Amino acid sequence: MTDTEMIGGPISKGVVLANLLDHEDTFLAAHQHDQLWDIFVEIGRAWGNIANDSASIKSSWREFVHAKTSEPPSYIGEYVNAISVVQELVRLYGHEDAFHKLFFANGIPEGPPVTRLAHAKVYVIDEFIRMQTVAGGFKGFAQPASLNYKGYVGGSRYNETPRVRAYTPKGSGQ
């Protein structure tokens, strides 16, 4: 990824400190929630690993964003930043290309995130990717896929039904 020149315009290239961005607001407005959700949905579209535009994991995503914005350290500054970075990328490259570049060819240099683009990638996109994978996205790659993944919450504790692909001895006929 580092061979590519870093994408974006003046907003994306704005220089900031590597630590979490501050913000004076204490909660996200409804439209900001929607904009963030739209970003999240693009992950599933880009990798094709979740059906129906991620609708089945929306409640998990909401819960994740709530935990990230209602308890310290707050991610509100990061979320607001990511929204404006994505808006700029879409303005510059059009919707599809913007997300393609952001996910696959962003040119962000290695090391601590010191631009607004790098913040959006590290603190928002990357965390959304991990959240999406944990919530079920892990199942959407090569088939047959595993049934469980670190952090996936898929059932009751003493359920007799295996929650993982279980070993079946050869010749057991199962």
Place this chain on the structure above:
Amino acid sequence: MTEHFQFVFIGSGVAAITVSKRLLEHNPNASILMLDAGPKVEAKGRRYWWDYLIFDRKPYDFCYDIKGENETKGDINWGYFSSRVMAYGGSTVHWGAWSVRYKPEDFNLYSNTEEGADWPINYEDLSPPDAEATGKTDYYYEAEQYLSVCGDPEESWNREMRNGKPYPRPDFGWTAADGVMIEGMQTVGIEPGKMPIARYRKCMTTGTCKYCPFGSRFNAQYVLDDLIADPRYQNFEQRCHATVLNIVTDDKGNAAAIEYLDTRTGETRTITADTYVVAAGTYESSKLMMRSTGPKWENGVGNNTDLLGRHIVSHSFLRVKGTTPTNPEHWVQEYDFPTLMSRSYDTPEMQKDGKIFMFKNRVLPNTDIAKLMMQGKTRDEINAILGGPMAIEMQAFYEEKGRFENRLTLKPGTNRFGLPLTTIEYHRDPRFFKRAEDRLARMSKVFDAMNYKIEHAKYDDPGGHHATSTCRMGETEADGVTDRDMKVFGTDNLYVCSNAAFPSCTAVNPTLTLTAMSMRLGDHLIRTTNL
């Protein structure tokens, strides 16, 4: 001001908590003070949970030893990092919860091998075959009930040891990814088994636990929370940030008081008790006693025969890793803990040259899909990686034997919880290398049977996770710091309840045995203190 209690516990890990619970269940009015140098770590909450998943960050990370703080002398690099948690609830806050019994021959190590030490008790003292008929307590079985251990009673070693008793919970079955190793083991005559895990109760959403989707592994914090919240136990009290500096002893050598530092206020407080239980883990239990000199104890309480801190021992870690070029079924381990293990080389025949407890690496095979996505790999690239080369590793704990020259001592200075720093001097037994190579060769045969290419067959240095023996039990003061009831020789009222009191480390994890020993100590205290 001096406060008085019937019992004072130094440490708030599973050992102290289990004994206290036993005492309180016998007499709810028992007055007990439990002190811990560490803080109470807030761990329950969704944000902790997400932070754990996203960053692998745990709320108690700051309660580990800091790298470089403690030192090793000798010919290995002793592993200190992440080997204990100094906090409310102690180290089971982050343990793996593998709950395996020691075997009968483990209690007679010296008699069988002329190395290490015998225990002054036998397997039958912890699990009497005639428990029902005689009314004796089966401590191992009770400990398994308490920790809610799951396992398979039909494994050959369990049939020999469990007196026909089941596990309280059904085992976690093997995963499909275990299959190839299971079959490899069977080909070379190794019996595959299921890892017994302490599953405990309902999901607590701790932010510290990696056992979803099944919720909960045992964590002593929960039991301590319950003891504190129980309205019957009015005289039970726990204090954090309370670092015990000294055990004051009287002219007869008995414990007369303890002094602790409240690390938040800087105040030193004195507590007196009828009975004192040091349950501060293998390092701190011996260090506290070393620092506690008195009229009868010039070199530290319990140290008149220079055994305190000596014989420190833990497992060396053996690993054999193999690869195969493709993974058409896209196998991953799926759980974050191992499901496959074997005790086939944890036998009397293997004891002389060191038993091993084998298990499949809990992380392999695995592909971190999210990381690949973050790196910008496309769907096709990720699919190719999932179906590409697969690595599996077999690991084993190798049973090291306690040696007099290996010892733990005080390093000048204190850590951020006010606990003294540690020096461990450890020299490998010269016979280790040949013995470990033999064990690695046996493990490698499994990979040959699997037709996997061996990437490495190697051993790591021992570390603190399962360290034992710094206050080991013996028949007499000449061969132990503590007696068969974990009472310090030469005292009437001072006990060590810890892996520190174990005369050997065996090949398996210690905590089920520690829990059984804690229950046994509880009964001993009930009997001897007229509680």
